[in-house]
Amino acid sequence: xxxxxxxxxxxxxxxxxxxxxxxxxxxxxxxxxxxxxxxxxxxxxxxxxxxxxxxxxxxxxxxxxxxxxxxxxxxxxxxxxxxxxxxx
Numbered sequence: 001x002x003x004x005x006x007x008x009x010x011x012x013x014x015x016x017x018x019x020x021x022x023x024x025x026x027x028x029x030x031x032x033x034x035x036x037x038x039x040x041x042x043x044x045x046x047x048x049x050x051x052x053x054x055x056x057x058x059x060x061x062x063x064x065x066x067x068x069x070x071x072x073x074x075x076x077x078x079x080x081x082x083x084x085x086x087x088x
Contacts, residue, residue, distance in 0.1 A: 006039035015052045016045065
């Protein structure tokens with residue numbers, strides 16, 4: 001995700017589809033903090049509001065082969081591994 005490090009209140013409101021009044025209220029109540037220069041750090045926005053809208057969520061798919069645990073080959077391997085553990 002390519003994001004800026006700091007946002008103005010207006011830019012943060014646009015990014016998170018919230019009103020500027022909501023952001024100012026959260027700043028006033030201590031929920032959200034901003035720097036001395038008036039900008040809000042992206043990590044602070046992420047902490048308070050989560051991922052911004054419009055960011056694609058990547059669905060991860062496990063591509064590792066699934067070994068059927070009910071096969072005799074799996075059972076034989078397991079027995080050998082357990083015997084090796086006992087021998088140590």
